[in-house]
Amino acid sequence: MAKPKLSMRDRYRLLTRDLDWTPTYVDPRNVYPYTRYEGIKIHDWDAWEDPFRLTIDSYSKYQAEKDKKLYAVIDGFAQGQGHLSLTDARYINSLKLFLQGVTPLEYAAHRHFGYLARHLDGPGARFASLCQSIDELRHCQTEIHTISQYNKYYGGLHDFGKMHDRVWYLSVPKSFFDDGISAGPFEFLTAISFSFEYMLTNLLFVPFMSGASFNGDLATMTFGFSAQSDESRHMTLGLEVLKFILEQDEGNVPIVQDWVDKWFWRGYRLLGLVSAMMDYMLPRKIMSWKEAFELYFEQQMLEGLFPDLEYYGIRPPRHLDQAIAEKDTLSHQIYWILYSFSHAASFNTTVPNTEELDWMSQAYPDTFDRHYRPLWEKARAMQESGNRLFVRGLPTLCQVCQIPLGFSEPGDPATISVRTSHFRQERFNFCSDGCKWIFDREPEKYVQAWLPVHQIYQGNCGGASVPEVLNWYGIEDGVDNGEYLASRDKRAWDEWHAASVVGGR
């Protein structure tokens, strides 16, 4: 007689958890040395409820299917010269930002989840980390493969890994993730799994993937669909992790609250780059940053998530009021910074056209016509007179988020906000109350920040002149950087779309 078929739960238990054992001749605290020093207390790792019950077998079968579909679309898109049916070559600047800024973070996440897959005490938590580690590696690879086809035709996409480590605006995402990786395992989980992958993920992924879909980029859109099921698994895991830590010990609550406060502001500042991408880099807009923030944060998180977390004693993050107040100014200030320094960036920027300016007047009725339209009109006039605005100097950077100090005082768009702290008789500058608060909690950590401007002045970035620094960045002047209307991308695009074009280029 055949043995009765095992239930899914029993089968999963046999395939995963029962492979674990309790060490007897080594103290478990020496086997897992990193899970106590942060002050988080876990009494029962077996209370970890695995939300997915995946096995390596089912996981890899499922991922392989998705990969097959994705690569078929990428091939078709590349062979059919899909890049020619984009809305405009200007769109590709958002892909440049994504490949340089986000893809290396996927790889960093892969590495750190691999570390957690070894160092968390519970087998369920370790296995979930292992799956996420493989996901992140796969996302890194598929993003590179999806976007690499554009490298043949457009500037700015080569050397993205080197640029991530060196270029000034990419120190924003890099330092964000380095901050997480150099924290303890529970802070990392709160930072990345919960704050980033649950609380803020829709503000990163939806804009890029919907942006691809709205602008004719079938390949990147398909990557988005392929990653979506993983991302929703990561979201579920992020919430599960948070609830698990909170349920284990009441003493964990204030520690976690502090991390939620810190990582909300860290993540929100990083997403400032996304706000500029949404409002300015997409030729065909999805929605404004303001609308996205209202939908994905104020509605989904503030009205959906945080009322549930109140039960555990967790309140909405500190400095949230300032993020809400900034939604009318954020994208304009960040893109103005990118526009002003795009001679040193590996993408192109330009003045929005009249239709776009009108769209922004409608999307930002309280601020745009009063503060930002005049700036763009001035920039356009300068450009028409042959004096395209590029700042002749280097900006003051925030010690924590590493963005130039280009944000305004809450409620006063015309006044730049500067905050300072002194630590061991040395002065440090910040863009906001949120970043200052983060520094003041752990000054010993942030005094080590690798600030691109200060590093240039210390002689660590190839030289003192702009051409030397660009060379060290891997940015080819006139090909990768600067004004879009004068760019090689724009010239090539116009040639390919001329009436009687023959061949490729």
Add this chain to the structure above:
Amino acid sequence: MAVKALYDYDYPSADRAENFGDDMLVNVMWKGNMTLCSPACFRAPRGMPWADFKAQMIDTWAATDPDYDPAAAGDWHVDDDAFTPTDGMTLAHTGVEHKGLITFRTAT
């Protein structure tokens, strides 16, 4: 609150004054101007005369905005403290510290 770690966590600051020798980092902000997106950061000798610092560094940077008039720059402050620069005054004598902030306005 100190950094929680399994070991003694103590590292030097990446931009401490000694890394810049006789020079210092100085930030300058043009208040009331939105064309320049942020304050600027300069590396300059502590003993640099004010006239040189202004002409070579501040004026070059601020002239990014074509409406900048070097003669109109005034209302000088180091953080919240007003000061009246003289041509021969050294940068150090303005009272600005390493990574400190000098601000000005232009008469409108």
